[in-house]
Amino acid sequence: MGILSNQFANVVEWEEFDDNLIFWKWTNKEIKKGSRLIIRPGQDAIFLYQGKVEGVFKDEGDYDIESKIIPFLSTLKGFKFGFNSGLRAEVLFINTKEFTIKWGTKGPIMLQAPGLPGGMPVRANGTANVKVSDYMTLIDKVAGVKQSYSIEDVKLRIITVLDQLLMKWISKEGKDMFNLQASSFDISKGIQEDLDMEISKDGISVTGFSINNFNYPEEIQKKITQAAAQSMVGDVNKYTQMTMVDAMADGKMNGGNSTMGSMAEMMMGASVASQMMNGMGMGMGQPQMQQGYPQGQPMQQGYPQQGQPMQAAPQQAAPGAAGAGPKFCPECGSPTNGAKFCPNCGTKLI
Numbered sequence: 001m002g003i004l005s006n007q008f009a010n011v012v013e014w015e016e017f018d019d020n021l022i023f024w025k026w027t028n029k030e031i032k033k034g035s036r037l038i039i040r041p042g043q044d045a046i047f048l049y050q051g052k053v054e055g056v057f058k059d060e061g062d063y064d065i066e067s068k069i070i071p072f073l074s075t076l077k078g079f080k081f082g083f084n085s086g087l088r089a090e091v092l093f094i095n096t097k098e099f100t101i102k103w104g105t106k107g108p109i110m111l112q113a114p115g116l117p118g119g120m121p122v123r124a125n126g127t128a129n130v131k132v133s134d135y136m137t138l139i140d141k142v143a144g145v146k147q148s149y150s151i152e153d154v155k156l157r158i159i160t161v162l163d164q165l166l167m168k169w170i171s172k173e174g175k176d177m178f179n180l181q182a183s184s185f186d187i188s189k190g191i192q193e194d195l196d197m198e199i200s201k202d203g204i205s206v207t208g209f210s211i212n213n214f215n216y217p218e219e220i221q222k223k224i225t226q227a228a229a230q231s232m233v234g235d236v237n238k239y240t241q242m243t244m245v246d247a248m249a250d251g252k253m254n255g256g257n258s259t260m261g262s263m264a265e266m267m268m269g270a271s272v273a274s275q276m277m278n279g280m281g282m283g284m285g286q287p288q289m290q291q292g293y294p295q296g297q298p299m300q301q302g303y304p305q306q307g308q309p310m311q312a313a314p315q316q317a318a319p320g321a322a323g324a325g326p327k328f329c330p331e332c333g334s335p336t337n338g339a340k341f342c343p344n345c346g347t348k349l350i
Contacts, residue, residue, distance in 0.1 A: 012045075012065065013038040014093040022099070022132060022149045022204070023142075026091040033081035037063045042097050046135060047073055048090040051144065056135065092143055098131040098207060101155045109166055113177040120177055123215040124166060126188070129208035130154055130199065138203030154204060161198055165191045180214040187211060325349030 010032060014024050017040070039045050039060045047054040047069070054073040063069055070079050070087075079087060108121030130151075132138055142149050169190040175183045192209035199206055326349060329336055334344035341348055 030086040032086040044094040046092040126211040133205035134203035
């Protein structure tokens, strides 16, 4: 008798466990006397009898079905194994982990954008996190007709509705079409809520959703990069200074033979000297030296000695025509070409 019982004994377990499966159904087999149920970490086991849920077991372990499982089943508590008969039931194994899905739009999404009558094509990619949350709904909508269900099936379900959700939440509240990454958090949050409502119909919850990148066509991306660079530069004066620094660096990298670098060094030196003179003139609380009184030189004939009253000093004629300004701007070092205002930074020259 014991020998025959051992012949009928079998093991109910998730055979060839696949971590990409959301559930797998043990079916079309008869549970015999002496059978065991094995639940591994990250798994739940649901007993089904004639399509009805009889019990849900969540603790991992190795259980004798007759003594440790059947007494807890809803309508099979009194079931007794016969000599040649067993229990024909199904056991649904659920993968309880949280799955991460990498998604990407199937094609470019055409978004309305100013200046682009046909719309602007945008692609996006990111990740979504899902897990089983409602066993009864999962069994009713999916497991009742499928032997197994993979994460790829869920991914396909998500991608089917994702383009519409992206268009909805990008267009909402007037998002900046040329800087969508700045609004990615708000867009992701809205999509997650809508996506969860859709996927929960299968007993699966969306626990997280994020957008990693928005991808524009190459020509539009160049314009965006150019606009960002101009925004970082700010005013023309700073841009000129940055250009001169780059030219100086270029000259050094080329062994100091760059003409552009040499000119830039001269212009930068003139600009720095001008700023230093301005700072020394009034910045230390000293009266600014008037033209014709060179700083650090002894008093020449015609200049008042110490203790004598100030007399009119002979004015030296400025180089060039009367009233002509400097040849280089004292602020940015740009050539002035005789203008009254610097053509680069706008500083008054005369």
